[in-house]
Every structure is written in C-alpha cells, then in structure tokens.
Amino acid sequence: MKLAQLLLAGMVLGSIYGLIAMGFAIIYKATKIVHFAHGAMLPLGAYLVYTFAVRWEQPWGVALVGAAAICAALNVLMQRIFARRMLGRPLFAAIMITFGFEILLRAGMNLIWKGKERPIGDPWGADTVTLAGGVTTPVASLWILGAAAVCMAAVFAFFRWSSLGVQMLGTASDQEAALMSGVPIQRTFAVAWAIAGVLAVVAGVAASLFPRTLGPELVMLGMRAFPAAILGGLDSVVGAVVGGMAIGIVEVMVAGYLSESAIFGANFSAVSGYIIMIIVLMVRPYGLFGRKEVARV
Amino acid sequence: MSETPNARRLHITGLGLQFAGLRALDDVGFTVEPGELRALIGPNGAGKSSLLNCLSGVYRPSAGTISYGDTVLNGMQPHRIAGLGIARVFQNVELFDKLSVRQNVLLGRHLAMRTGVLAGMAWYGRAAREEREQREKVLHYLEYCGLADIAETTVENLSYGVKKRVEYARALAMEPTLMLLDEPVAGMNESESVEMADLVRSMHQDLGISIVVVEHDMRFVMSLAERVAVLDFGRLIADDVPQTVINDPAVRRAYLGEHAA
Amino acid sequence: MLDVPEARTRAGAGQHLRPARLLGPALLVVLLLAFPFIASSFWLTVAVFCAIAASGALSLNLLVGYAGQVSVGHAFFLGVGAYVGAYGGQHGWSFPVIVLAAVGLPALVGLLVGPVALRLRELYLAITTLGLVYVGQWIVVAFDGVTGGVSGTPTTDLDVFGFDLGTSAYALGLPMTRDVRYYFAALALAALIGFAIYNLSRSRPGRAMMAVRDRQVAASVAGVDVTRYKLAAFTVSSGMAGATGLLYGSYLGYLVPESFSLELSITYLAMIIIGGFGSVLGSVLGAVLITALPQVLSYLAEYSTFLATDNRADHVAVLLYGTALVLFLLFEPEGLAGIWRRAARRVTRRGSEQPEGSTR
Amino acid sequence: GGAAIETGSNGEVPGVTDDTITIGILPDLTGPVAAIGEPLARGAQAYVDHLNENGGIDGRQVELVVKDTQFNPQRAVQEYRKIEDDVLGIVTTVGEGITAAVVPEMDKDNVFSWPGTYSQSYLESEHPPISTPYIYEALGGIDYMVSDLDAAGKTLSNFNLESGINEDYSRAVEIGAEVYGVEAGSSIAKPSTETDYTGAVQTLSGGDPDFMLVGTAPAQAASFIGTGYSQGLRVPTMISSVGYSPTVLATKTGSVLKEVAYVTSPWAAWNSDEQGQQELVEAFGPDEEPDVQIQVGWVMAKGLTDLIAMAAEEGDLTREGIKDALSTATLDFGGIAPSVDFTREDGVYGTTKETRIYKVTDNGLELVKDLFVAEAADEVDAP
Amino acid sequence: MKTPAPEGTAALDVRGACARYQNADVLHGIDLTVEPGRVTALLGANGAGKTTFLRCVLGLMPVHRGEMTSGSVTVLGREVTRASAQRRIKAGLAIVPEGRRLFADLSIEQNLRIGASTRRDKEIGQDIEQLLERFPALQRPKIQAGYLSGGEQQMLAIGRALMARPKVLLLDEPSLGLAPLVVDSVFETIASLAQDGIGVLLVEQNAERALQASSHAVVLQAGKVVRSGASAELADDPVIQESYLGVAS
C-alpha cells in the first residue's frame, strides 16, 4: 500500500516535472537555448490565475486562459528582445540573458505579490478520493495526471502533424540555413516560446493545487525539473515526459524509503534525481531520447 | 625542412569499417612505400574519407590492420598516431577558429614541445624558452605557405583559400613523415589548384614526405600521383599507376564517366 | 556554442615598452595600493569581494572560456575550498597545510568529475555540473558533524606565514586593518591566478585547451591528448576555485550552505560572460562590475527619493540590475574585454598610427 | 605586531547625534524569504514612527535604516558594513544562515541585534531571542495535548524544517516523552525546497501517530499537513508560530487546517484586545492583512528602542550601554508578546517560556489557552 | 558586351547592388539579370564577392552583420529589396549555399522537408520520394545528414533547394567535392531545370564547365563587374582564359 501510494504521488510529481521539462525541451528544440527564466514563469502563471480567479473573481477557466495568454505573450516578448540581436552570435550570451529575465521576473513578482502564499481558486479544493487498493489521493492530483496527459498528447500531435516541428529543429541547428530554406524563423520561435509559456502556466497551477501551495518556492521547481529534461534528452518532448516521470517517481520513493536513513539523510531525495541523471548520461550522453549531435570530420 | 623525415611504409590489409548496416570499407588493402605520393579516388561515399579517418585514429576499423613501419595503428588514439609522424589535412576546413594563424600553426608543434600545465602557468624556464624557439620555427612554415603577413589574424574571418593554406602550414609544422590530404583543391579555381599542386609537389619532393591524397580533380591527380588506388562502395577496385587506372573500364564506369584526363 | 572573441595572445609582435605605455599601468597599481587607505569601510569591503570574485571568475574562465567546458558547478568548488579551510582552521592546521588541502581537495574532485565532462557536451555538461551544487548542499547537511550543517560553521582568519590577516595593527606605518589585509591578500591571489592563466594561454598547454575547445577532433589529430587537457582544465580550475573559496570563506567569517548556492555559480558565469570568454582582463573587469554594480544601483535607487518609501528602492535596484544585465548582453556580446580592446585600439592608433591589421 | 588601531574616532558614538538616533534592520526584501522580511521591516518601521510621534527617545527622533540582504550571506555582510558606522544598534536580521553570518561581524563592532531565530542556543550569545524559544513553544504544545486533548500514553510524531528548529523540536519531544509519558514517534526533517511530502507522510504514518508536532515554515506546513490529510493522516497537529500564516488559511489547505490544526505561539492574536496590539492595529489601519511578522518587527523595534532608552537614562548612550541595559532588563511588549526578564546569569540571558495555544478556525486563530508555561519547561537543561 | 533586352520579365533582376560588412565595402554596384530558362554564370576569384552577392539577393546580409547599402532586387517582376528571406523564397528563389549548410543533426528526409518550408501543397512527400530516387547517394533517408560523405552532402543540399520548387535557383559552387560522374549529372540537372523554365544563377570555380553550361556569364573582381556577356564569347576572351581557365598565354 505504501508502495502504491508512493508510486501514485511519484507519478503526480513526475507529471509536473514532465510539464516543466516539456517547456524546456520545446524551447531548446527551436533555439538551442535553455530558458532559465522558465522556472520563474511557474509562480508567475499561478499568481496570475490567483489574481484573476480569486481577486477579480473571474471564472476559473477564464483565469487559466488569461494567465496562459499572458505568459505565452511574455515568453514571446522575451524571445523577441534578444532574437534579432542574437542572430549569428554566441548562444551562451542568449542563455545568460534568460538569467537576466529570471531576475526581472522574480523582482517583479516580489513587488506585486510580495511572496505570499495564495489560493489558486481551483474547483477541486481539498477533496480526496480512495482508489482501488486503498490508495487515497486528492482529486486535484488526478486532474494533474489528466492535464499532463492532454498537454503531452497535444504537444506530441503538434510536432507529429505540423511542419513547424521539423522547422524548429532546423532553425535551432543552423539559423541562417533555415532562413535560406524559407523557414519563417520568427514565427517558429514565437510558437515554440508561446507553447512553453502555456506549459509553464499549466505546470505552475498544477504545482499549486492541493496539497501543495502557491508561494515563491515554486521558482525552485524549475531547477528541480532539470534532471528530467536532461534525462529524457534536452530536445525530446517524449523524453521530457519519460524523464519527468522517472525523476518524480525516484524522488518520492527515495523520500519514502530513505528519509530516516542515517547515511543519506532526509535531504537525499533532492539529489537523487541528479544522481539518476548522471548515471543515465554516462551510458547515453544525450539522454534517453536526445538527438545525438553529429561530429564527423 | 631542416631534418629529413624518415618516412616508413604504410601497409593496410583487410580493412573493414561498418556503420549501422553500411559497409563503408570492405577488405581494403594496399601499401604506400616510403616517400610515395599516392592518390585515392572513388565516387562520393566510397569510403575515402573514412579510410583516412581510420588511418588517423578518428574511426576504429572493425577488421584488418594498418601498420606504419613496425607499428600497428589499430586502436591507437589520434594523438598517439600523430606522434608517429602522421599529419592530416581535412576535407572541410578544420581550423581553430578563434586562434590566430600563428597559434594555429604553433599547435602543429604541440608534439615537439614539452611544457606541461604547471610549467606553462609559471612561465618559467623551459616554458618561455620553448615558446620563443618554436615561434621562430613556425615563422618558417608561415613563410613557406605565404602566411607570414597575416600571422596575427584570427582565422575565422579568412577566406576559404587562405584557410586551406593555414591547414597545410599546421600539418607541415608537425614535421610529418606521412601526410593525409582530403580534397585539397576542392573549391579552388584553376590557377589556385595549380598553386596547390606545386605546394604538394614540393612537400613531397623537397621534404621526402609520403603523401596520401584524396581528390576528385583528375587533372590534379594525374599530374601528381605516382600510384592511384580506387575505392568503390568501400571496396578497392584498382590500385596501379595513373595511366593504367584511368583506362580501367571498372573505374571509368564507377567514377570517371567520359572524363578521362 | 561558446564564442570567443578572438585570439588574445600576441606576444612576439615585438612590442616596445615605451614610457607612455607604462604610465597607465603604473597609475593603476598606485591606485590599487592606495585604495584601502582612502576608501570607506563599506567600499573597502566591496573591493575585497571584488578582488575575491576576480580570482573566482578567472578560474571559471579557464574552464569555460579557454577550455570550452561549460560549468554551472563553480559554487561547489568554491564551497569545498571554503569548508576545507574552515575545518582546517578549527583544527589548528598550519597555513601551508590548509592551502594544500583547500586547493588539493577541490582539484581532486575536479579530476574525478572530469571523466563525466569527457562524455558530455555543452548544455548537458552544464546541467550535470549544476547537480554538483545540489550534491554539495546535501553533503553539508548530511555531514553536519564536520560542516556545521544548516546552521553553519565559523571560519578562522588566515595566518599567511606570520602575517595574520585577522589582526588590525599598524604595519609599515600604515593602518592595516583586517579588511586592508584581506584586500591585499585577495589582490595577490587574483594577480597570481591571473598571471598563471595568462601564461597558460600563451604556452603549449593553454593553446592545446583552446584547440580542444574549438575543434576536438582536429586537435587530437594534431597530437593533442584531448582527455588529458580536459581533465587538466577541470583540475586546475577547481584547484584555483578552491583557493578562492578558502579566502572567501575566511573573509566571510562564517559559512552557511546558502553561501554556495546555484546563484553564486550563475553570478560567476555572468562575470565571465560580461567580461568576455577567454580573457584574463575580461574576467577581472566582469568580476568587479558584477560585484559592485548592485551596490552602485542601490545607491542610485536610494537617492531617487520617490522610491524611498515602502522599500521599493530595493526592488528597483534588483530590477535595474536585471535590466542592466540584459541590455549589456544585448548590445555588447563580446563583453567588457571587447570594449576595452576597441578603446585600446583607438588609443594606440592615435598614438602610433598603426593601421588596423588587414586581412588580405 | 604593532600598535592596535583604535576604532570609533574622536569619542563620537555611531548612530547618535544631538537630535537623532539611527538604528538599522537587515531583512530580506527581494529574495526568497521576502514574504517574511517585508512585513517584518514594515512592523519595525511602524513602531519607530509610533515612537517618534510620542516624542522619540530622550528628545531624539529615531531613524530606521532598512537594508536588503536578499537572503545572501555575502550581501548581508556587505549591507551590514554599509550601515555599521552609522547605527547604534540593529533591530534584527532575517534568516538563520544570514543571522549566523552577520552576528560574528556585529560582535566585532559590539553592535547589538535580536537574532533572526528563536533557538535557545542564542541565549548564551550576546544576542538572546526576543521571545519564547522554540523548545518552550513545543513543550507548551505537548503540555496542552496532554492536559486538554488527552495525549498521555499516545504517540507523538514530529515533522520539521531542516534547520535549527528541528533540533529544538526533536528535543522537546524527548522531554515530553519523559515528563508527560507520551510515546515519541518518528521524526523527519525536510528542507524548504521539498517538492512532495508523500514520502515523509508515509514514513510518519508507519509509526501510526496520534498527534503531530510541526516545526516548519507556513507553505511547507500547509503542504505537509494537506498531504497527510489526503492520505488519511488526520490527527491533531500543533504548528509552531513560525509555521502558520493567515494567508494559508485562504488556500484550499485552510479547510484542512481548520479540521486538525492548532498553533502554539507567544504572539497575541491580531484582533486581541491587548493594549499593545491595539496600538499596532491602529498604526496599520483596519485593512491590513494580519501577519505575525508585522508583530515581530514591531516588538523587536520596541525591544531595541526600549533598551536604548534605558541606556540613555543611565547616561550611557553607546553600543556598550545597550548591552549593559539588556543584561538587567525586563522588557514589556504591551501584551503582543510575553514580557521578558533578560537578567543575565552565568553568561546566559534570561528568557520567557510562555506560550499561547490557538485553534485554527474560519476566522483565523481562536485563542484556546492564554499565556502559560509548560510544566516540563524546567526540564530543559540550560543551553 | 551588351545583354540583349529581356523578353517579358526577368527571373531575377538586380540593379546597382552595393554591400558592406562591418569593416569593409565588398560590392560596388552590381547589375545582373537572370532570364527564365537560362543559366547565368557568376565567376570570380576567391573573395571577389560572389557569395556576398547571393546573400544580397536573399536578404541575408544582416545575419553577417552586414547590409546591402543600395540597389534593388526583383524576382519575377516583384521587387523584394526590403522583403524577408522567407518572402523572397516564396517569391520563387532557392539556394544551394556555399558550404552546403545542411542541418547536420537532422535526417536526410527532415532536411528535404525543411526545404519545402514555404510550400503548403500536398505533394511534398511525393517530391521527397522523387529526389531520393534521383540521387542514389541519399538511399538512407533516416540517417543524420552530418554523417554523409562530402559529396553526398552536396547532393542533399541541391535536393533541399529543389524541394522549394524554385523559379530561380541560386547555386554557390554546386560541384564542390563531387566525383566527376556526379558533376556531369549535376550539370545535366541544371540544364534540365533550365529547360523547365527555371532561371539559374550559377557560381562556380570550375570556369570551364560553368561557361559551357551557361548562356550568359558575369565576371566579378573585387566587388565590381569586369566582364559580362554571352558565355561563348567570354570563353574566348584571352583575359578570362588566362585568369580563370588556366590557359597560359
């Protein structure tokens, strides 16, 4: 029973990681950039939902769509700010710029929401259900699993059925060559970053549902999802999902079985994800599903 | 140029190389005598670059042996093979983009130098002395390749033809006994390839270096090579003097078409 | 991914040392020597942190800028040096022993991490090294008997062969307070590390590192033992970071796990990106800018009085800092070193009518 | 060697002029615990304003300089240095690590401040906690469970933040087991960055506890209790004063807290009619969101300025004078927090051991037991 | 030395193109016209500015921190001087770039698919099939392009450009690194494309082949047009013979 309970919790956490990691993956796919401000988008999205749904008393769905739209737009804006100037320039500067955005987002949120715990106004509240086998869980957790599945399917379908997916890959691999092939690279970027913005809101809200709370700690979740993104392979959407699940389950299992261990201490679950990641990378340097970078002479 | 290199015999037997179901090289064998200028031709994708990659240790052959003199190269790491006096010039320019021309060529002297990390940091004794000596030495190669004027320029912004010359200077600076050249005149116009042919010929004749050159420009091949090996689909289909090779019907069918120089 | 502005080693071009050329550096040295005696105690503290940051930035730049291995784990190596120093200090080790341990242990860890770096590229490596930061914080908590755990541990002042950095007493007729002493110690360390890296970059091993950075296969075919130089870069950089951490921890006086968080790693990356990859001067300028900028900005924010209410000025200072970072990277991707180089070129051109090196 | 360098030039006292006294405070305003630092700084500022309206100290107005540490130890030391020359004392620092980093610096300059933690180990330092140390709070909670919730002989587990508070809470459970005969269950500590509490809940549930003691920060307490609730761990739970925030009540977890949670706290309820609290509420107006950190800031500012006033009365308006005043002082906070007799003996400051017990209800906290001292409080060995 | 007045609209018409990079002016007023169904060769030594000219045609100078300072570009009668690269390609341009510029990490098939980025029709899959058949070297459509041999990569680059179904094809040294037999087939392909009415601009180091394959030619030197006219005439020009055809005078 404990095992089943932990497994379920691991899957829920894994779904949240997976949603975050998908955001990283899509942006990486299109721009070869790790968007370090992605983590800050999580509380931003959730706080926006709070403001719309709780403060301004709008229907929850409306709040969600509103927050998603704002975060998507913000992401596109950020991308626009450096895209043009960064063409043909070191990528690392662009990545550093996302750190700059992270500072700005955090400062802005601190100014507006003052880092307080806030309700997110969701319809499920603290209700719980008992599933087969005596496993009990908040209803909200089941919705997280569902939402994650829907997002994954949607993103997957998008890449499967639209030509934008392959164009993103091309753009990331060589922007000028993509331009020469007629890829509308600005639109490609915009779509990728917008999707990531929407995913950030979904993930941020999921991470604020009962029994978790919306608070500034949510920023950290972005960093915690890194091993998931890497484990799956930085540019793979499927990998993000698999990696997220794997890391989520491992972390919860470690916390469940090793919390009292004298050797590992209670903190070990926080590093267990990284350790799994390193082990996998030693065998597969590009993660489970990552595209190998070609280096031939 | 100062010391005469002692070229050794390069001997390849039964060489095989596979990539996920593709036989890039299949039972290839031939010998390059010391001081020989050998051309290697064949259709695109025949395995020429792959063969060079096996010789320089970048690829690991799945079968066969490569020996240089008495040393078996199979399984050796690229830098060890370089240590035996085997230098390589790539098909696409492979320079250290952010370094100056001089630094690129100095890197060719890497194996001739001894300074380690700690000594380098201290810049004491040998480190400084060695660096000064080698700069002198490198100047010679820069002049040889006509690069002395632009020694301090970052290679990144050079045009294609000049970059190729930097590659030659770097390879020469290794004072190799065997040079592997992959398509030296691709992308050059007629007069430039004549210049390049002169450079290769002089390296061969003045310095006594053995050379294996891959090239699609048949005029270049015919004017230079002493022997020509022909690969097709990873197999050796001919290995003889140029005149014989270009009249070989198999070679004409696979490679030359109606173009025979 | 890394883009290094251009080759910086220029020796052999036969530069003549003319008196006019020495004037600038001489002034700088005088200024640096006089600074602690004219600055306020606060700005002196900032200066000490700047100088320490310079050492840290230099060592990171060796790894990232010269050897091309992106690391977000710098805070970890700084932390190892600092904690080793704290432990040694508490157990009465002598200065040479402390230094040896604080440099040696991080270097050893760097050597052990190296093999991971051999297999991974760019961002995969970066994020793996990010794991080091978390592992480090876990170690501090899990082995709290040695490290003091979450509540931290005090460090001791270093006694550099009889020159106790902790005392405040006149020396050479000058008021050498603890801050002044640490200031000079930090300057000395930065100068030492900067000199070592500069030397490295103009000699065989440094060149080999840069070659591996630009084109690994070509470097190996030219005779460079790639494994060896990657490991060397990791080891040396980590050792230098350890020395920096030792001084940093000792000056701080107290270590808590938060002192070596991811934020610190990122701050150091910001320094070398803003300073300029693969540039000694850039590392130093970047370190000074990133350390001093927030302080300057808080002053600016504080003196704009309408902000002074409700603690808004602090938020504005942070917003300004983020904005400055973004704008700088947008408009000056070659970093401070690039600006410096351009300025210097302009000066020399005016001075000696040297034509700009033409390509063809 | 050489002559020592004298500090504090020409006999002037830092932070004191003819008409003003300057004090400082080092909260986190823009970093990860800004949610604590910001209201704390506002509370302190409000008290200083209140004091100035009533004539200040000894005819001097008090000025409070606020410096943001960003929860970064290096930055905190720098910010401290920035104001060190200009302040007479410092109200407090926010964050256990920050406090640990800055306190040694302050000791070098003989500067007084209240520590940003209630660990009783600080009683030995020059910086005693201003209010009830964690351990007495926890013991108060256990006392109440035994006397009013019939906990004797039942299992008590605890869940804490991985920090100094963990040691104090765990120790309290040990003492509780000895004195009250409760069964000590499992104990787990987690860092504030934990992303899922199922593991902790499952581990604790394994010991089948009847009561829980939670010594951690608000968001973490809420998530932990919520997770436990959803997995059937629904037992009376005592949350520490630092673990409860009224903002949590508005979240979904609030409904769970209402079912199971009590709060141990020395602090008065926001709507209490204690005179000090009335003044505070008046200063902030009725629209202010209740926040214990505002009370803390207010009380700490009051504590420091009271000491300064005492020093002034003694004619020793110096940093030294503040410390001298403290070692014999009894400070009263108008009922917002218990008054404290700090009298120092054997190098250990006196402290208060009182706490209140609240039950979480729809309207926030409802007082169920006013200030009292746990029976077992005497069993706590001197730090 | 005169170009006959074009019948109808030119496939590509560039007037007075001047261009500069950050530190240097590279093109000084280039006029060049490509007629539909004809091959125009652009010759010149290394560094003459051929690639730069193609960048101007495609609007890619900003990528190299340069700009086209004056002049106009017209594709099939539509002026595109200010348009984005994507619009120009939609207007009918396609390029086989210098150095191939394949997406090394992507498969052959994905490379071809990206070549069709501006198309919306349903025949993309079909075209891919056809190309894979046409170039036997591309037999393994799932392999990552970076692993292909130099010549195979060149073929893929040509295939990718054709995927755009261009009206005007720009080729920057298409025969680079190709085996003689394949070079023949590339020139055959070029001829057949021209026959289909496509205008081709061919930049080529092999001046002899280029002049054979083209009807018109333009010779650049240091960013200026020094010769232009019918290819047959240019092939007989002694100056051209000496400097580009390797014929000693």
Ligand SMILES: Nc1ncnc2c1ncn2[C@@H]1O[C@H](COP(=O)(O)OP(=O)(O)OP(=O)(O)O)[C@@H](O)[C@H]1O
């Ligand atoms: N690392 C690799 N992985 C997979 N396939 C490879 C790899 N390297 C080479 N190949 C394949 O092996 C075959 C031979 O390639 P190679 O580069 O040796 O040809 P080549 O003879 O040099 O051709 P070209 O004249 O076009 O340069 C090609 O089909 C190529 O796609």
Ligand SMILES: Nc1ncnc2c1ncn2[C@@H]1O[C@H](COP(=O)(O)OP(=O)(O)OP(=O)(O)O)[C@@H](O)[C@H]1O
């Ligand atoms: N990105 C750039 N930045 C600065 N200068 C450049 C850049 N690209 C090219 N140049 C310079 O512009 C001039 C023309 O170069 P271009 O590449 O157009 O010549 P090309 O005729 O295509 O030569 P090749 O036959 O070698 O390809 C050269 O002097 C070159 O050095």
Ligand SMILES: CC(C)C[C@H](N)C(=O)O
């Ligand atoms: C296309 C590849 C075969 C080129 C190879 N990297 C070289 O320069 O030799």
Ligand SMILES: [Mg+2]
């Ligand atoms: Mg090849």
Ligand SMILES: [Mg+2]
């Ligand atoms: Mg060109």
